[in-house]
Amino acid sequence: MITQKEITLPSFKRGFHLITSILLKEIDELPEKGILHVFIKHTSAGLTINENADPTVTHDFDRFMNHLIPDGDVLFKHTSEGDDDMPAHVKSSVFGQSVTIPVTNHKLNLGIWQGIYLCEFRNNGGNRKIVLTVYS
Amino acid sequence: MITQKEITLPSFKRGFHLITSILLKEIDELPEKGILHVFIKHTSAGLTINENADPTVTHDFDRFMNHLIPDGDVLFKHTSEGDDDMPAHVKSSVFGQSVTIPVTNHKLNLGIWQGIYLCEFRNNGGNRKIVLTVYS
């Protein structure tokens, strides 16, 4: 059985943001056993799973990734939409645009420290569309 | 219900290439609701989703990734298959070897700018095998 829902996230500022509870509110009921697939319909944002407790972690992610894949790098020629655009595309593919999570006993079977991050790579990314698919 | 098909892509030159339409031609019909899983059976190529309109983006991807994970880096000892081999393995794991995409109303539920890229990391990668699995 497959259930599917498309939602729109509010605008988040550039950086990494925990959205596990926002996503769970959108799902009526998780099955006894199955999989949740979360997909973001954009090429300058991403989804990943990481540490859900210490806000320093999300800030470190942002600082380090901006250093590794810097705005305005001289190698980038696709610059018409701003210095943050092409790095956002690269980061989006490095982190990925979906996460797939086991569902067990009507709950996400995440580790105790795992949460779902929205990775907003643009300075002004605006609203972001997400497709939630649950199969059981 | 699961349908599955294995296909062979023609040889692509090193770089990032849009293959969405090639893949869709291989699928008879997408279900009303489901998931498409695309898997590449290689460790020196990858699959990702990114910008589908401006060819400068794929060139920027190639230039930047070759800078970040360079051919012939002194840290690499697995060099018997050429200077481009070990960087190809690393890039393959950084980008990943599969993409999973929601299917809605008999179509891939991609964002307007999203397309599927074949990431060819070898100078002479040759043909590449892909497994398409649709579940609904």
Add this chain to the structure above:
Amino acid sequence: MITQKEITLPSFKRGFHLITSILLKEIDELPEKGILHVFIKHTSAGLTINENADPTVTHDFDRFMNHLIPDGDVLFKHTSEGDDDMPAHVKSSVFGQSVTIPVTNHKLNLGIWQGIYLCEFRNNGGNRKIVLTVYS
């Protein structure tokens, strides 16, 4: 149909380790056609697919990633759990915490050179929990 099993891997030392055969031993039977989803319930380890033959490859992965995302980088402020902790979080998201593999004719439909890696990014990661989900 969905079958699911949670297992605990023994402690592996920091680095990249082939675990395909360990995982397959935990699965009674793979279906004629389907998908295997492997998920690691941790934020400082990862899963990926790569070359399964030459041990130099896993060592090169370790050396190169430790260079790209170094222990004790000055950009990291989340350092209370050690210099290897925050780099482990970043690597975990770069490699990802799950792999999804087609199943065909009761076998993993991997390429001839593909194996599943446990990516252990901590110096002392300890046991790691994995959820195996097969759908068919």
